[in-house]
Amino acid sequence: MYELKICHLYPDLMRSSGDRGSLIALYKRCQWRGIEVRVSNISINDPLNYNDYDIFFIGGGQAFEQSIIKEDLNEGKKHEIIEAIEAHKIFFAVCGGFQLLGKYYRNSSDQETECIGALDIWTHECDTRLVGNLVFEVDFLSEQDKSLRGFENHSGKIYLGKGVKPLGQIVTGHGNNGQDGHEGARYKNTFCTNSHGSLLPTNPAFTDHLIMLSLLNKYPDFQGLTPLNNELENRARTQGDG
Numbered sequence: 493m494y495e496l497k498i499c500h501l502y503p504d505l506m507r508s509s510g511d512r513g514s515l516i517a518l519y520k521r522c523q524w525r526g527i528e529v530r531v532s533n534i535s536i537n538d539p540l541n542y543n544d545y546d547i548f549f550i551g552g553g554q555a556f557e558q559s560i561i562k563e564d565l566n567e568g569k570k571h572e573i574i575e576a577i578e579a580h581k582i583f584f585a586v587c588g589g590f591q592l593l594g595k596y597y598r599n600s601s602d603q604e605t606e607c608i609g610a611l612d613i614w615t616h617e618c619d620t621r622l623v624g625n626l627v628f629e630v631d632f633l634s635e636q637d638k639s640l641r642g643f644e645n646h647s648g649k650i651y652l653g654k655g656v657k658p659l660g661q662i663v664t665g666h667g668n669n670g671q672d673g674h675e676g677a678r679y680k681n682t683f684c685t686n687s688h689g690s691l692l693p694t695n696p697a698f699t700d701h702l703i704m705l706s707l708l709n710k711y712p713d714f715q716g717l718t719p720l721n722n723e724l725e726n727r728a729r730t731q732g733d734g
């Protein structure tokens with residue numbers, strides 16, 4: 493019996509735009525395959541030992557929620573998160589959670605706030621919000637699965653440093669900053685995106701990729717995921733296509 497333990501970071505605060513939808517997709521696609529999966533909610537003042545988990549998930553949040561959790565992060569969780577990422581744990585971060593993994597966040601008054609510093613990325617807040625449907629292509633899925641669709645809503649423009657690859661290349665939408673054609677970020681087994689809660693439920697191949705990586709991390713002889721019927725998910729993903 494295979495088992496995966498998911499750490500949901502700050503579920504009570506970092507949850508803008510239905511981000512929990514991606515977490516639900518992760519654990520339902522495990523459950524449907526008979527994989528034992530447990531989700532632990534870890535928030536302000538909760539202890540965190542990165543070795544207790546296989547997958548980490550943090551959703552998005554506005555500047556207010558981001559400021560609330562920064563103090564808690566600096567009191568200890570920050571180091572556990574960096575250790576988890578460096579240990580190749582699967583880490584999935586959405587929008588505001590993505591931004592917090594970076595070096596700093598500069599607001600529109602040019603005030604810089606230090607972030608976790610786990611990834612060589614940084615965020616500059618802009619006056620306009622980057623909102624709307626998103627289509628982007630990744631290079632780690634098959635030809636038929638590489639085009640992903642999501643929804644973005646952020647005022648922060650994110651820039652990637654040397655050691656970080658984009659999650660994908662924008663086809664439609666803004667992505668990280670509306671300028672360089674990048675969407676999200678990838679570093680070791682950390683996957684970051686601006687796409688909110690509809691992403692993993694409607695892009696099953698990406699969800700399965702994350703599950704597969706988590707199982708291979710824990711069970712090196714793992715042979716492969718049982719295929720699932722993705723008809724509903726695929727219809728949901730392409731319903732908006734012209």
Ligand code: GLN
Nearest residue numbers: 552553587588646647648
């Ligand atoms: N506050 C951040 C921004 O607006 C993140 C927003 C979010 O997570 N949806 O860029």
